[in-house]
Amino acid sequence: MATIDFKDDTAVVIIGSGAGGGTLAHELTSRGIKVVLLEAGKRQSLDSFSQVPGEAFSQLTWLDPRTQTGDWGVARDFPTMPAWHCKTVGGTTVHWTASAPRLRPWEVRAQSTYGKIAGTSLIDWPIAYDELEKYYKLAELRMGVTRRNDMPGLPASNNFKVMYAGAKKLGYNQVHTGHMAINSVTYDGRGYCIQQGFCVQGCKMGAKWSTLYTEIPDAEATGNLDLRIESTATRIEHGPDGRVNAVVYRDREGKEQRQKAGLVCVAGNAIETARLLLLSESVKYPRGLANSSDQVGRNYCHQITGFVWGIFDKPIYSWRGATLAGVVEDEVVNNPQRGFVGGYRIELLALDLPTLPLVGLPYGWGRDFASIIDNYRNLAGLFINGEDLPRPDNRITLNSNVKDAYGLPVANVHVDEHANDRAIRKHAQGQMSKMYEAIGAKRVVLGPVPPATHNLCTARMSADPRDGVTNAWGQTHDIKNLFISDGSVLSTPGAANPTLTIVALALRQAEYISRQMKAGEV
């Protein structure tokens, strides 16, 4: 572990230690670059993870205040919690459910594939798919993804057997236990999955890839990493030349610190990344950093989600086993005849008690509501992961009426659903209901849209600087030594769970940054 001087203006400062920031920290430090890694949360370990649902939730979750507007269900059903992601070393890779599919070639050409659609701000990615694919392969090796390379699939759980039988009855062909970043066999010094269930509580086996116990300790071992936990970035500063030169943050005592920087990478998850850029407004950059295009915070995507539960007359014990190890990929196609553009995955899911009644079921109370929970043993679960369309006014802004612990405006998340978003959800819920009905479900329950776990596109890559915030390497169009290194940079979300793509882009960005630093370009 390195100790980097506050005044060292050659340091690379990375804000956030999740899939993007943690991976980038490892890559840069292993190339001999000194990195200060700021993480707002505390550091947990395999030993300290709690398997008590409420405890695990408060141990890992980002709970700082936020507000919401717009017509989507989350603003109504979960007004104080637009998103569910982590505040801890390792970021959201600590609670993620480890589904690691690739985007499809047509998904990175969304604008060309879907055409002009009113009310959207679709663009194509500025990266050719072949190029992205090279880094997918590296990311899959790094993370140990099942059904890739030599990693076998995870074994079928009870919940998956129900999904599989229903999917087959409907004629689906691409049904398997998923491309999961969960060891099915010992790999990379980590053990294999023992089917504890509820991966969101943190994996006490370390079988699930998380930067907490892979990239970050590897980065520490290089001697080039200065990890500062409980350190919340509040502002990125720049010099008269417009280049960023310091990150101001609050340490664990709440004391303000200022770390000089030669280069800054923001990876705070799409809501906080956008908020930090906006909070860093100055006379030179009155709309916030890297925001001459007015695109920072806009085009916020969250993917189309929703629960479908099947109640059967025999036990399933859906909590036993890797939470998301099951997928139907037949609907990951662009077939406008279904009534919408873009595709979706049907994924396996289980929720703990009390999360099922709090988040997984439609609002209710009384006999009917309670009767669903009475069937907890006999409940099978599915989740939608579909592509949502970017809209300019679906955006993160600063809400000066509500302040955080440091007196700074909180993020407001505004989402108005596009008709295409609703059509995808409706189609998916219909297919998933049919799957369960085809194998004799007594009842199918459609759940609400939960707080967003995939927060994306708020500082997107764009070929044309007017359309986005960064170039194809996550380097901001406006400021050469300011990079974005998380899901904010995705040009469009596609229907793939985003972590693999975030890691692939971080691996690619690390090569670019170290090349540019060597050449004196940044």
Added chain:
Amino acid sequence: MKANTKENPDRQQFDRRQFLKTTGMLTGWVAAGSSLAAIAPAPARAWAIDLTVLASAEGATLMAVARTIAPHDKLDDAAYALVVRAIDADAATDERTRKVLRAGVSGLGGDFARRDESARVTALKKIESSEFFQTMRLKTLQVLYATPMAYAYFGYEGEAFSKGGYLSRGFNDLHWLPEVPLEDGGPVVS
């Protein structure tokens, strides 16, 4: 409802304790075989929960509200009492909660806990949009379904790591549907 159960043999002791306090308590009996380590030290079958802010009668009303929100007939009153304990603790530290609860309870009337379920449902439907009801609904779901009693009742087996997960404890023991071909699942490592 079993709050302040008359037949309780420990009633005298409870009454004496209650006499010494200005606030309330909830007491009850646990059905044989329940897992109640949290509030009733084995082998005692009687349980008692002290309230710091709410009076006993208020506690009994709130317990009836919780049971009407989440009715599970064979789930012990003790589990619902834990909801009341949690909301009482909130009221102790937050004046607004205290006021909301007091006003809500008084609005429901002193006989709410003794009314039949359909009357209780009707009464709650009338105030469904109130802060009182929404606070009670959220607290009931958060606390009731996280109790060890609820876990046992609904079959959730809880913490699994110390038992080796479910790899050899039934994660794939469902046999009423066809087995998944190996190529679509994967090998069970042991």
